[in-house]
Amino acid sequence: MQDENGISFFGALWNGLIWFIQNIAEAFYNFGYAITHPQLWLDWSNKEAIMRFVYYGGSVEFFFVIFALFLVLTAIGLYYRNFMWGMVRGLEGFANTTGRFFAWAGLLMVIQQIVIVFMQRVFTRPDMSFGLGIPFQMDISWFAEELKLYNAMVVCLCCTYTFVQGGHVRVDLIYAGISHKAKRVVDMCGAVLFMMPMAVLTWMYGWYFMWRHLIVPKPSASDTLDRLVAKSRALRWNVETIGFSPNGFNAYFLFKILLVAFAAMVFLHAIAFLYRSYLEYVEGPESEGKYLDKDSLGEGEEAYEGAH
Template sequence: MFRVAAWGALAVVLIQLAVVLARYGLGLGAPWLQESAVYVHAALFLLAAAGTLARDGHVRVDLFYAGASPRRKAVVDAAGAVLFLLPVAAALLWLSLPYVGRSWAILERSREASGLPLVFLLKSLIPAFAVLLMVQGVAQLLRALAVLAGDAPAAAAATE
C-alpha cells in the first residue's frame, strides 16, 4: 500500500512539474494535466489515510500517550475510535453519499472544456475514504479491547 502511495507522490510531483514547464516554459495551458495532478493528489491522501492510521503514522500530541502504559494507550485508542474516529467517518459517509450520487447521476465532468470528464470518480473517493477509515477504526478498537481484556498475543497479532 505504501509503495503505491510513494509512486502516487512521485506522479504528483512529475505531473506538477510538467504543468509548470508547459505553462511557463512553453506558454501552453493544459487543464486536463492540472486536474490529473489534483486527482492523483486526492487519491493519494484519501486512500492512504487508513493505512497510515494502521501504521500509527498520523500526527498526534504524544504528551500523555508516549509515556503511557499499554493498558492506558489501549483506553485512549478505544475512546478515540468510539468517540471520534467512527462517528466522524460515519457522518462523512452518510453526508457524502447524496453528494456523490448526484455526481454519478449526471456523470459530472470538469467545468473546463478540456478538463477531465471524471469528476464523479474523484468525488467517489470521499465515501471510499470514510469506509476505509471505519474499517481501520473497528480494527483499532478491537485491538485496544484485546489489550484491555488481557489478550496480549491477540493484540500483538492484530498489529502485524
C-alpha cells in the same frame, strides 16, 4: 409538571431502546433478503434497482446490517481470540496494501508536474498527448488541474495506511505517561466514540453527495424508498463533467467516489484498531505491536521510523 417531563423522558428512552433492538433483529432478515434477491438492487439495467441501491446505501437498514455483522464478528472474536487477531491482520493488511499502492500517486504527481513545466516553458505547447494508437490529448490546464486528483488519492486511500504505520501527527497531553492498559482503554474509546461516528457521518453525507453528481433526478437523504422508486421512471445517468475552467479537469465526480471510499476505509480500520486495542489490553504489554506490518526505511534509519 416535573414528573410528567421525567415520565416522557424515560418513555422516549424506552421507545428508542425498543427501536434499536428491533432494527438489530430485522438486520438479519434484511441481509438475508438482500443476498437472496440481488436482482432487486444489483441489476442496473433496471432503473428501479439503481434507485434501491442508492436508497439502501445510505439507509438506516444498511447501517444496522453493518452493525449487526460487527456484533456477530465481535462475539466470535471474543470467544476465539485467534479469529479476532485474524481480522486485525486482514484489515490492517488491506489498509497497508491499498496505501502502498496508491502512495505511488505522489510520484506520478511530481513527474506530471515536471512534464507540464517543460511543455509550457520549454516547448511552449498548449496541450499534451499520451497513448499508443488512439492518443489521449488534452489541454495543459486539464493535466494541471488533474494533479489534485493524485493528491486526493493519497489523502483518501493512504489515510488508514498512515494510521497503521503510526505516521499521523499527534498532540499528546497525557497518553505517553499512562499505563499500558490505560492506553488501550483510551484507544478503544477513541475508536468507538470518534473514528466510527466520524466515518458514518462522512459516509451519510458523501453517499448522496456522490449520487447527486451521477444521476438525475437527484436523490436526497430525506427521500423514502417509495419516492425514489417513483423517481426512477425519469432516471438517467448524468455524470458530472463540468470543470472550473473551460479546458480544465472535468472528472470531479471521482472526488465524490474517493470521499465514500475514504469513509468506508476509516470505518473498517476503526474496527481493526478497536480489536487490536482490546487484544493488547487482554494479552498485556508483550502483545503490543503483535503482527504489525510496519515499513522499514532500512538499516541505520531507526531514528526516523514512524516519522515518514
